[in-house]
Amino acid sequence: MTTPRAQPDLLYSEDEEALRAAVRDLLSDHCDAAGVIARVESDAPHDRELWKLLADGMGLAGLLVPEELGGQGATHREVAVVLEELGRSVAPVPYLTSAVVATEALLAADARDLLGELASGRRIGALAVALNVSAGSAYQVVRFEDGALHGRLTGIADAAVADVLLVPADDGGLYAVDATAATVTPQVSLDLTRPVAEVTLDGAPGRLLGDAEPAVRRALRAGAGLLASEQLGLAEWTLTETVRYLKQRKQFNRPVGGFQALKHRLAQLWLEVVNLRATARNAADQLATSGDDADLAVAVAQAFAAPVAVHAAEEALQLHGGIGMTWEHPVHLYLKRAKADSIAYGTAGAHRAALAELVDLQAP
Amino acid sequence: MTDASDLRRRTAELLAAYPPATTDRLDFLRARFDAGLAWVHYPEGLGGLGAPRSLQAVVDADLEAEGAPDNDPRRIGIGLGMAAPTILAYGTQEQKRQYLRPLWTGEEVWCQLFSEPGAGSDLAALGTRAVREGDGDWVVNGQKVWTSSAHVARWAILIARTDPDVPKHRGITYFICDMTDPGIEVRPLRQVTGEAEFNEVFITDVRIPDARRLGEIGDGWKVAQTTLNNERVAIGGMRLPREGGMIGPVAKTWREHPELRTHDLHQRLLKLWVESEAARLTAERLRQQLVAGQPGPEGAGMKLAFARLNQEISGLEVELRGEEGLLYDDWTMRRPELVDFVGRDAGYRYLRSKGNSIEGGTTEVLLNIVAERVLGLPGEPRTDKDVAWKDLSR
Numbered sequence: 054m055t056t057p058r059a060q061p062d063l064l065y066s067e068d069e070e071a072l073r074a075a076v077r078d079l080l081s082d083h084c085d086a087a088g089v090i091a092r093v094e095s096d097a098p099h100d101r102e103l104w105k106l107l108a109d110g111m112g113l114a115g116l117l118v119p120e121e122l123g124g125q126g127a128t129h130r131e132v133a134v135v136l137e138e139l140g141r142s143v144a145p146v147p148y149l150t151s152a153v154v155a156t157e158a159l160l161a162a163d164a165r166d167l168l169g170e171l172a173s174g175r176r177i178g179a180l181a182v183a184l185n186v187s188a189g190s191a192y193q194v195v196r197f198e199d200g201a202l203h204g205r206l207t208g209i210a211d212a213a214v215a216d217v218l219l220v221p222a223d224d225g226g227l228y229a230v231d232a233t234a235a236t237v238t239p240q241v242s243l244d245l246t247r248p249v250a251e252v253t254l255d256g257a258p259g260r261l262l263g264d265a266e267p268a269v270r271r272a273l274r275a276g277a278g279l280l281a282s283e284q285l286g287l288a289e290w291t292l293t294e295t296v297r298y299l300k301q302r303k304q305f306n307r308p309v310g311g312f313q314a315l316k317h318r319l320a321q322l323w324l325e326v327v328n329l330r331a332t333a334r335n336a337a338d339q340l341a342t343s344g345d346d347a348d349l350a351v352a353v354a355q356a357f358a359a360p361v362a363v364h365a366a367e368e369a370l371q372l373h374g375g376i377g378m379t380w381e382h383p384v385h386l387y388l389k390r391a392k393a394d395s396i397a398y399g400t401a402g403a404h405r406a407a408l409a410e411l412v413d414l415q416a417p
Numbered sequence: 418m419t420d421a422s423d424l425r426r427r428t429a430e431l432l433a434a435y436p437p438a439t440t441d442r443l444d445f446l447r448a449r450f451d452a453g454l455a456w457v458h459y460p461e462g463l464g465g466l467g468a469p470r471s472l473q474a475v476v477d478a479d480l481e482a483e484g485a486p487d488n489d490p491r492r493i494g495i496g497l498g499m500a501a502p503t504i505l506a507y508g509t510q511e512q513k514r515q516y517l518r519p520l521w522t523g524e525e526v527w528c529q530l531f532s533e534p535g536a537g538s539d540l541a542a543l544g545t546r547a548v549r550e551g552d553g554d555w556v557v558n559g560q561k562v563w564t565s566s567a568h569v570a571r572w573a574i575l576i577a578r579t580d581p582d583v584p585k586h587r588g589i590t591y592f593i594c595d596m597t598d599p600g601i602e603v604r605p606l607r608q609v610t611g612e613a614e615f616n617e618v619f620i621t622d623v624r625i626p627d628a629r630r631l632g633e634i635g636d637g638w639k640v641a642q643t644t645l646n647n648e649r650v651a652i653g654g655m656r657l658p659r660e661g662g663m664i665g666p667v668a669k670t671w672r673e674h675p676e677l678r679t680h681d682l683h684q685r686l687l688k689l690w691v692e693s694e695a696a697r698l699t700a701e702r703l704r705q706q707l708v709a710g711q712p713g714p715e716g717a718g719m720k721l722a723f724a725r726l727n728q729e730i731s732g733l734e735v736e737l738r739g740e741e742g743l744l745y746d747d748w749t750m751r752r753p754e755l756v757d758f759v760g761r762d763a764g765y766r767y768l769r770s771k772g773n774s775i776e777g778g779t780t781e782v783l784l785n786i787v788a789e790r791v792l793g794l795p796g797e798p799r800t801d802k803d804v805a806w807k808d809l810s811r
Contacts, residue, residue, distance in 0.1 A: 063702035064709060296792050311795030316788035323787060324718040331698035353698075356691040405687040414671055414686060417678035 061338040061350075063331055069134045076113070076138040079106060084142045086383035092145060093245035093386070099214045104146045107135075108174020114152040115172025117160065123169035129275065133282035133337035140286030143386045145246040147211035151177045153279055158219050158272035162227055162263035167217065179215035180272050181230075181252055183208030187399020188273035188351075189407065194265070197222040201256040202230060210397070212237050212250035220254065221265035228259030244393030246386060277398035278340050278351035281333035284362035284394055288326050291369035291387050295319065298373055315372060322368055325361045332357045349411050355404040359395035366391040419457070419468040421475050427466075428454060428479045442486040446522040449485075455521045459505065463517050471708040488523045491755050495566060496520040496527035500574050502647040507591070507632040507640050516572065516593070528570035530561040530594060530618060531641070535811060537563075538782045541585045541638055542801075542809065545620060547577035547592065555579075555592065555630070557600075557623045563776070567603045567616040569754050570596045574644060575625075576637045581807040588806055589637035593629040600624075605752060610768045612751040645778075656704055657697050663727045663766065664693040666759055667734040677737050686737075689730050696722040714791045721783050724773035727758070731766040738763050 065073070083103050092098055108114035116132050118124020125131075132153060139148055151171060155178030159168045170176040182192045185208060195204030202222055212218065215237075218230045234257040242248040262268070296319060299310030309315060336354035339347040366388040370377040377384050395401065409416060435448045449455055450464045454476050459465025480487075490497055497520070504516055519525040536543040545559025557577055567573070573594040580588030594601075600623035605613030632640040660668055671678065671686060699722070703715045735742040746762040758769060774780040788794045801809055 060701060060705075061698075062705070063698065064705050064711075296794065300794065308795050310788075311797075313785065313797065316792075316794050317781070317784045319792055319794065320718075320784040320787035323792060324721055327715050327718055328692075328695040328699045328722065331702045332695045334702065335698050353691055353694050356687075357695045405684075405691065408691065409683070409687055412668075412690070414668060414683075414690065415675075415678075416683050417675075417680055 061335050061342075061344065061346075063334045063338065065134065065334075066130075069131060072131055073134045073138060075111065076107075076135055077141075079111070080138055080142045080144060084144050086142075086386065089143060089145060089246060089386060090380070090383060098145050098245055098248055099147065099211070100145050101214070103144060104148075104174065104177070104214075107146060107148065108152070112174075113148070114156075114174040116152065117156050118168050118172035122165055122172065124172035128341035129279060129337045130341045133279055133333065136279055136282040137286035137289075137333075140283035140390075141290045143246045143287065143383070143390050147177050147179070147214055149276060149280065149283060150179050150211040150247075151215070154180050154272045154276040155215075155217075155219055157275040158227065158268040159262070161268035161271040164229070164262045167229060167262075170217075176216040177211070177214050178217050178219060179209060179212050180269065181206050181209050181212070181218045181220040182269055182273070184210040184247075184249055184393075184398070185396045185400075186273060187355075187403045187407070188270050188277060190399070190403065192221065192269065194221045194223045195254050197224045197226065197228075197259075200258075202228060202254040202259045203256060204254055206252045206254075207240065208249045209237075209252050210247055210249050212252050213239050213248060218252060219262070219268075220252075220259060221269060222259070225265055227262045227265035227268050229262055230254065230257050230259045234258060242393070244389045246390055247393065273398055274348070274351055275340055277355045277404070278336040278347070280394060280398055281329070281336050281354035281358040284358040284391065285326070285329050285333045287387055287391055287394070288322075288329060288362045288365035291365045291384065291391075292319070292322050292326055294384070295322075295369045295372050302374075318368060318372070322365055325364065329358055329361045349408065352404045352408040352411060355399060356401045356408060359391075359401045362391040363388075363395050419466045419472070421472055424454070424457060424466070424468065424472055424475050425479060427452060428476050432480070432483050432485065437483055437485040443522060443524065445486055446488055447518070449480075450518050450521055454480075455488075456501075459517075463505070463513055464521050488521060493520065493523045493526055494755070495529050496525070496572075499529060499644045499647055500527040500572070503574060503591075503631060503640060503644045504593075506643050509628075511628070512593070512631070519571075525571040526566055526569050528564050528566040528573045528596070529644070530564060530567075530573045530575040530620075531644075532563045533560060534562050538779055540641075541589065542806075542811075543576060543578060543589070544811070545575075545577045546581075547579050547590060547625070549579070549627075553627045555590075555625045555627065557592070557594070557620050557625060559620050561618040561620065562606070562615075564603075564616045564618050565614060565756070566754065567596065567618050568605065568752060572596060573618075574631075576641050578806065579637075580635055582805050583635070584803055585801060585806045585809065586638045587635055589641070590634050591631040591637035591640040592625050593631060594620075594623065594625060595629075598623045605750070607750055609771065610765055611745075611748040612753060614753055614756055657700065659694065659697065661697065662693055662723065663730045663759065663770070664690055666763070666766070667730055667737065670734065670737060670763075677739055682733065682737055685733055689726065689733065692722075693726055693730070696726060714787075717783065717787050717791060720773075720777060721780055721787075724770075724780055727766075727770035727773050731763065731770045734763040735767045 115124030116127040120126040158180050171178045186192045195202045215232050220228045220230050236253040238251045240249050300308055302309045332354040336350045339350035369384050376382050431452045435445050453466040455464035457466050457468040457473050458470035533543050547555040547557045549555055573596055575592045575594040576589050578588050579590040600621045602619040604617045606615045606617050607613045706713045745764040789796050
């Protein structure tokens with residue numbers, strides 16, 4: 054018998070810490086900042102080798118998928134820990150888009166074969182809804198006509214590496230479309246490590262998975278809630294690196310980090326990150342336990358996380374001085390990811406609006 | 418090892434022997450203390466059973482369910498949160514036996530004689546002198562300020578300078594001061610809110626026996642750190658329900674008065690609601706860390722967060738109230754025994770919360786502490802570190 058918990062579990066379990074250590078080890082060996090910068094300047098910004106190690110080697114793509122379907126049968130709590138680490142290294146892998154968002158859509162539609170394929174990491178999935186859309190708001194659909202799909206969708210994150218696209222159509226259905234049947238054209242993206250693309254369907258065959266609306270809603274809610282953990286990892290990296298740099302960098306014959314004006318800014322940032330950790334942990338726990346408060350926890354986490362992550366990255370750039378403005382220093386990768394994340398799955402303002410309804414604080 | 422079921426059994430026995438409905442309040446509290454159910458993590462004989470701190474909640478829940486009286490922890494907050502852990506850590510057996518029981522039952526209220534007109538953020542610069550007489554007693558002279566509860570306190574924790582010839586941190590000694598001594602004069606200090614919640618305390622030739630010294634002579638700064646760290650834990654470790662803090666009254670006003678709503682206020686309210694919830698979750702996370710035996714440094718930050726939020730939220734509420742925001746409930750000088758942050762009107766909350774970023778360590782000093790102790794950034798330049806206290810400029 055389980056008793057309902059009065060409070061969410063906001064800590065990390067020993068297993069979660071072990072998972073973190075394993076992911077961090079892997080990333081420190083295979084995802085250094087210089088490599089990420091070199092990659093985003095190429096035609097292939099995604100790191101397929103790293104994806105293979107994470108998904109195939111460690112089985113992390115299947116954390117949310119039940120064991121009987123080939124997954125790990127873990128929860129959003131473990132996924133959140135993985136995303137913290139991926140955020141810490143702005144890893145250019147389609148983890149959030151495939152292992153979380155597309156997977157949640159498939160779980161809602163009970164698409165068992167595709168779930169198994171995504172869980173194994175052999176195939177990558179992408180939900181064909183623009184990255185800026187939040188759960189519950191309107192999204193673009195394609196035309197379903199004569200048994201085929203027609204239309205153009207933009208802002209689809211990680212579509213460039215997807216093997217299967219999950220496409221909502223005007224008949225209310227969600228269709229699985231093989232990426233080879235679509236034309237995927239990369240768009241020039243603000244965030245080079247999670248690029249968006251345009252998807253054109255010109256009479257593409259699609260397999261009906263189920264109703265689009267509940268699947269998209271569930272996928273975007275999980276995406277938004279767990280994005281907070283990525284933003285946490287990102288903000289933590291920028292804070293840690295900035296503190297490290299300011300202890301070394303000397304001006305006026307003393308470490309810059311000894312100046313009170315800067316100490317106060319960093320202490321303030323630390324406080325914001327500490328608060329972000331609590332909201333991100335709460336969202337992950339509520340999603341994991343299907344708590345009554347999951348909608349609220351996600352809205353709070355996203356309304357809080359985005360401004361903190363952007364602020365952390367902006368402070369990191371400013372406090373690194375001239376070096377922070379250069380292409381060779383990785384802080385720009387974090388700034389671009391943080392700013393794009395602040396739009397992804399709904400802006401802070403969109404989540405505050407959702408919250409106003411949930412907690413009965415109505416607009417005038 | 419005392420476990421939850423053992424504590425529940427002991428609680429049931431206490432309730433059976435002293436039925437709350439027919440037992441005098443103080444008798445019940447004393448019996449509870451003697452049964453080791455006051456603060457279960459304290460040692461046996463001192464109100465506890467040496468049990469894990471987290472199990473206190475088990476006892477409290479059972480007692481509350483039976484309508485048992487509590488010891489009004491808000492009224493005796495300084496004693497509970499600051500004096501008691503310091504006495505436990507540094508007191509002699511005799512001191513622990515004498516002070517802890519009446520402290521816990523609330524028979525004896527404590528106050529804290531730390532801050533001085535010239536020693537606030539720079540507390541270690543304090544100038545109240547304690548001079549030892551031939552017979553071993555100490556004679557204390559000086560002035561303290563911002564002393565909550567001094568007008569109702571039976572005892573005070575006091576730090577005073579016992580050696581002016583060494584650098585400031587090294588010449589301080591920690592005492593327990595009798596507030597009924599004729600040399601103690603308590604004067605109300607009226608504040609921006611109109612009430613006199615704090616006091617000035619003038620100390621003239623107050624004799625303190627050496628048996629009321631806590632810790633070694635000259636070691637008072639170290640002892641005071643125990644007090645101050647416990648103060649911050651007490652502030653940071655509170656468990657609040659959603660909307661349990663300052664955001665509660667303003668959210669209620671918003672819901673009940675649609676005519677006051679504007680788009681600008683709505684945006685600001687939602688932002689502060691989210692930040693309040695984030696701070697609440699952080700405090701809950703900190704509490705869970707403490708229970709799990711992994712205290713984190715977050716406590717240092719919680720006071721910063723709540724101070725800023727209280728000020729922004731109460732400021733917003735005054736605006737939200739519109740015409741009523743131009744009014745104030747009552748400027749009569751009152752002498753409250755405890756601070757009630759939310760029980761009065763919006764104007765009071767706005768003015769009182771201005772103190773939140775000053776009392777218990779200013780926001781500026783706490784940011785330095787976070788930067789230096791948590792982030793490991795270099796300390797502030799210190800010009801007084803190796804200078805004898807008497808040679809410092811004042």
